[in-house]
Amino acid sequence: MRVIELLAISVFQGASLRAGELGVDREVNSVNMMDAPDIINFLKEKELLVTTAFHFKDDLNSLLVLIKEMENQGCSGLGIKTKRFLQEIPQEAIKLADELKFPLFELSVDVSLGDIVSKSLSHILDIRTNELHNAMQAHQEFTNQVMSGKGIHEILGSLSSLIDFPVALLNHRLQPIGNLNKKFDFYKHFEALMTDGHLFHHSKTTMLTFSLLENQETVTLFPVYTHKQYSFICVNGHIPFTDRSTILTIKQASNVIAFELMKENALKQNARRIQNEFFTNFINGTFTTTEEIISRGKEFKLENEQRYVCAVGKIEDEDRSITYAEYQAEQDVIYGMIEADLPHFHQKVHLFTMDDTYIMLLELKDGWKYMDEPFVSFLKDIQSKISTLFHKDLSFGISNYAQQLIDVPISYKEAKDTLYYGNLSGKKQFIEFHQPKQVPEILRMVPYDQLKKFYMDTFQGFVDQPKKDYQVLLHTLSVFLETHCQLSETANRLFVHRNTVIYRLEKCEEIIGRNIKDPEETLRLRLAFRIKALIKETSR
Numbered sequence: 003m004r005v006i007e008l009l010a011i012s013v014f015q016g017a018s019l020r021a022g023e024l025g026v027d028r029e030v031n032s033v034n035m036m037d038a039p040d041i042i043n044f045l046k047e048k049e050l051l052v053t054t055a056f057h058f059k060d061d062l063n064s065l066l067v068l069i070k071e072m073e074n075q076g077c078s079g080l081g082i083k084t085k086r087f088l089q090e091i092p093q094e095a096i097k098l099a100d101e102l103k104f105p106l107f108e109l110s111v112d113v114s115l116g117d118i119v120s121k122s123l124s125h126i127l128d129i130r131t132n133e134l135h136n137a138m139q140a141h142q143e144f145t146n147q148v149m150s151g152k153g154i155h156e157i158l159g160s161l162s163s164l165i166d167f168p169v170a171l172l173n174h175r176l177q178p179i180g181n182l183n184k185k186f187d188f189y190k191h192f193e194a195l196m197t198d199g200h201l202f203h204h205s206k207t208t209m210l211t212f213s214l215l216e217n218q219e220t221v222t223l224f225p226v227y228t229h230k231q232y233s234f235i236c237v238n239g240h241i242p243f244t245d246r247s248t249i250l251t252i253k254q255a256s257n258v259i260a261f262e263l264m265k266e267n268a269l270k271q272n273a274r275r276i277q278n279e280f281f282t283n284f285i286n287g288t289f290t291t292t293e294e295i296i297s298r299g300k301e302f303k304l305e306n307e308q309r310y311v312c313a314v315g316k317i318e319d320e321d322r323s324i325t326y327a328e329y330q331a332e333q334d335v336i337y338g339m340i341e342a343d344l345p346h347f348h349q350k351v352h353l354f355t356m357d358d359t360y361i362m363l364l365e366l367k368d369g370w371k372y373m374d375e376p377f378v379s380f381l382k383d384i385q386s387k388i389s390t391l392f393h394k395d396l397s398f399g400i401s402n403y404a405q406q407l408i409d410v411p412i413s414y415k416e417a418k419d420t421l422y423y424g425n426l427s428g429k430k431q432f433i434e435f436h437q438p439k440q441v442p443e444i445l446r447m448v449p450y451d452q453l454k455k456f457y458m459d460t461f462q463g464f465v466d467q468p469k470k471d472y473q474v475l476l477h478t479l480s481v482f483l484e485t486h487c488q489l490s491e492t493a494n495r496l497f498v499h500r501n502t503v504i505y506r507l508e509k510c511e512e513i514i515g516r517n518i519k520d521p522e523e524t525l526r527l528r529l530a531f532r533i534k535a536l537i538k539e540t541s542r
Contacts, residue, residue, distance in 0.1 A: 003029070003030055003125075003126060003129055003244075003246075004026065004027050004028065004029060004030065004244050005025070005026045005027070005028050005030055005050070005078055005079050005105045006026040006027065008030050008033075008050065008122060008125070008126075009026075009107065011121065011122070011125050012121075013113060013117055013118050013121040013122065014109075014110075014113075014118070014122075015110065015113075016109075016110030016112060016113065017081065017107050017108060017109050017110055018107060018108050019105065019106075019107045020091050020096050020099075020106050020107055020108050021091075021095070021096040021097075021098075021099035021100045021104070021105070021106040022079065022099045022100060022102070022103055022104045022105040022106050023100075023105075024103040025079070025102075025103035025104055025105050026105055027242075027244060028048070028078045028079065028105065029048050029078065029243070029244050030048060030049075030050050030078040030079075030122075030126065031046075031047075031048040031049065031078075031126070032046065032048070032049045032050070032123065032126070033049070033050045033051075033052065033118070033119050033122040033123055033126070034049055034050070034051050034052075034119070035051070035052045035053060035115040035116070035118070035119050036051060036053050037053060037054055037056045037057065038057070039057045039064065041053075041068075042068060042071045042072065042075070045072065045075060045077055046075075046077075047075060047076035047077065048076060048077070048078050049077050049078060050077070050078040050079050050080075050081065050122070051072065051077065051079075051080050051081070052080075052081040052082075052083070052109060052115050052118050052119065053080070053081070053082060053083070053115070054082075054083045054086050054087055054088075054115065055082045055083070055084075055087055055088045056086075056087045058087075058088065059087040059088055062092055062094060062095070065092065065095050066094060066095060066098055068080070069095060069098055069099055069102065069104060069106070070098070070102070072104065073102045073104045078105065079104065079105030079106065079107065080099075080104070080105070080106050080107075081106075081107050081108075081109045081118070082106070082107075082108060082109060083108075083109040083110075083111065083115060084108050084109070084111070085111045086111070090108075091106065091108055132247075133246050133247045133250055134250075136247055136250070136251065137247075137250040137251060137253070137254050138254075140161075140164060140250075140251045140254045140255070141254035141257070141258065143160060144157050144160065144161075144254060144255055144258040144259075145258055147160065148258060148261075148262055153262065154171060154179070154180065154259055154262050154263070154266075155180055157255055157258060157259060157262070158170065158171060158235075158255075158259075160255075161235075161251070161252065161255045164251055165237070165241075165248050165251060165252065167237045167238055167239040167241075168237075168238040168239070169235060169236065169237055169238070170235075170236045170238075171226070171233060171234070171235060171236070171259065172192075172223075172233060172234040172236050173233050173234075173338075173342070174231050174232055174233060174234075174335075175339065175342075175391070176192035176234065176236075177192075177342055179233065208224070208225075208249075208253075209222060209223065209224050209225075209241065209243075209249065210222070210223045211223075211240055211241065219238065220238075220239060220240040221236060221237070221238060221239075222236075222237040222239065222240060222241040223235070223236055223237075224237070224252050224253070224256055225256075226256045226259050226260050226263065227256075227260055228260050228263050228264050228267065231335060233259075233263060235252060235255065235256055235259070237252070274337075274355075277302055277354060278354050278355050278356060280298055280301070280302060281354040281356060281361065282356050284298070284299075284410070284411065285356065285410075285411050285414055287411070292408055295407065295408055296407065296408070299407050302352070303352070304352065304363070304407050305407065306406050306407040306408060307406065308365055308366075308406070308407060309365070309366040309403050309404065309405055309406075310363045310364065310365060310366065310403065310404045310407065310409075310410055310413060311363075311364040311366060311373070311377070311400065311401060311402075311403045311404075311413065312361065312362070312363055312364075312400070312401040312404070312410060312413040312414050312416070312417045313361070313362040313364065313377075313381065313398050313399070313400045313401070313417055314359050314360070314361050314362075314398065314399050314414065314417040314418050314420075314421050315359060315360040315361075315362070315381075315384075315396050315397065315398045315399075315421075316358060316359045316360070316396070316397060316421060316425075317336075317358075317388070317394045317395065317396050318395060318397065318425055318430075332392070333355075333358075335392075336360075336388065336392065336394075337353070337355060337360065339384075339387065339388070339391070340353060340360060340384055341353055343380075343383070343384060343387075344362075346380075347376075347377075347380050348376070349364060349365055349366075349367060349373065349377075350364075350365040351363065351364050351365070352365075359418070359421075360396075361414065361417075363410065364377060366403055374435075377400075378400075378433055381398050381433055382433065384396065385397075385398075385431055385433075389431065395430050395431040396431065397421060397424060397425065397429070397430070397431055397432045397433070397434075398417075398421065398432070398433045398434070399416075399417040399418060399419070399420030399421030399422070399424060399434050399436065400417055400420065400433065400434065400435050400436060401413035401414065401415075401416035401417040401420070401436050402416060402436055416436040417436065419436070420434045420435065420436045420437075421434070441529075441532055442532065442535075442536060445529075445532060445533060445536055446536070453533050453536065453537065454533075454537060456529070456530065456533060457530050457533045457534055457537060460526060460527065460530035461476065461530060463513035463514055463515070464476060464513055467513070474506065475506055475509060475510055475513070477496075478492070478496060478503060478506040478507065478510070479506075479507070479510050479518070479527065480531050481495050481496060482503070482507060482518075483524060483527055483528050483531065487519055487524070489503055489504065
């Protein structure tokens with residue numbers, strides 16, 4: 003209870019507050035009396051001291067030292083019984099107590115110090131007993147609601163009625179869990195504050211009160227601890243530290259809600275595991291028939307006659323110094339953050355995890371050209387939050403759209419390959435779209451030695467020809483292939499007679515030993531010419 007409340011009980015009738023009026027809201031946990039000079043060594047924080055000041059009647063300086071030491075020690079106040087050894091409280095002591103905002107009051111001569119201590123402690127004990135009784139009743143009420151099948155929403159409703167303030171439950175990022183009352187729209191300011199680096203939780207903090215400058219709303223946060231992370235009970239109002247009864251009631255609700263959150267989290271983890279197992283089996287081709295894929299997909303609200311775009315995201319700069327358990331816990335938190343953001347996008351997005359990646363399947367209702375910019379903007383917001391909250395770089399590869407659910411494995415591979423090549427190029431925190439590979443890009447993926455061997459094997463016969471003939475024959479063959487084996491067009495491009503082209507091509511066939519118009523041979527020759535250009539490019 004507070005000093006001002008304690009002074010209101012009957013045993014303090016006749017007492018008068020002489021100094022420290024601004025400190026009367028200090029909490030009092032116990033009351034002690036003394037007439038010994040070394041009492042300061044035995045006083046505790048939030049303790050009120052009453053004395054006859056026998057040892058100070060001729061030593062004003064010791065009284066001033068006592069007041070300073072009591073203030074430093076966090077004591078509640080000092081009551082002096084005058085008209086015995088001190089006729090009145092010295093003005094120096096009154097002035098010092100006012101400066102320190104330390105309650106200093108004069109006790110009535112008609113009441114013994116023993117009565118003051120006894121009745122004060124009895125009153126404090128009665129209040130503590132009543133607070134404990136109310137807390138136990140509140141805990142029982144909250145527990146009964148859970149046992150009867152009611153959820154967190156009902157518990158918050160009961161808590162709001164008990165403390166007469168609107169109440170909501172927020173996650174570790176101060177985002178609402180469940181539906182919110184319209185009065186709680188100010189929570190949107192919290193994310194901006196967290197982005198600016200404000201901390202709303204410290205390990206030793208039992209509650210936190212602050213006001214928002216935008217709307218002058220006062221908010222009190224109470225942490226709700228579970229086995230992995232914490233949430234917050236958010237009270238739309240000011241709960242003073244001295245209001246023990248209300249704080250105890252909120253703590254009882256916090257304990258019950260913590261168990262309910264752990265139960266819900268266990269159910270979510272199981273559902274997530276089943277969902278991810280389905281997706282892994284789907285991608286790996288475990289399901290043997292189209293009918294099985296369609297049937298299993300419906301269990302997870304994935305319709306076959308629906309177009310999908312796949313986005314695969316991965317955090318590349320992993321901290322290898324953390325344990326596997328810590329890594330998994332962080333992955334779960336990031337997954338939960340992404341999952342919480344999905345409802346904010348105007349199209350349905352399904353989320354899976356596989357091989358340390360986050361896979362999003364976007365349902366396409368309109369054409370992809372109307373969706374690419376909004377979807378990329380959505381992914382950028384996620385990247386920004388991950389970077390701000392976790393100091394990690396999250397990158398995405400995005401596929402072409404799949405016409406049906408059964409085509410999603412192809413889209414997944416496209417997105418995964420796009421992510422891989424983006425990382426290979428040294429990019430950070432990127433969003434890349436899948437682009438069909440051009441022939442030179444595919445050839446660059448083949449080791450240089452193998453490319454050169456293929457080229458040499460293809461044109462080996464030309465090496466024995468005179469250098470001038472060698473170059474003319476290869477050039478004629480190259481133009482002939484580029485013109486899709488059209489003799490007239492080849493002759494026009496080379497500015498030679500058609501018969502000359504025929505002669506040169508026959509010479510080429512003689513050297514190669516195969517029909518250059520054969521589809522397989524044509525493909526081989528065209529690839530060899532492409533490789534020749536790459537070899538020249540590499541040797542520069």
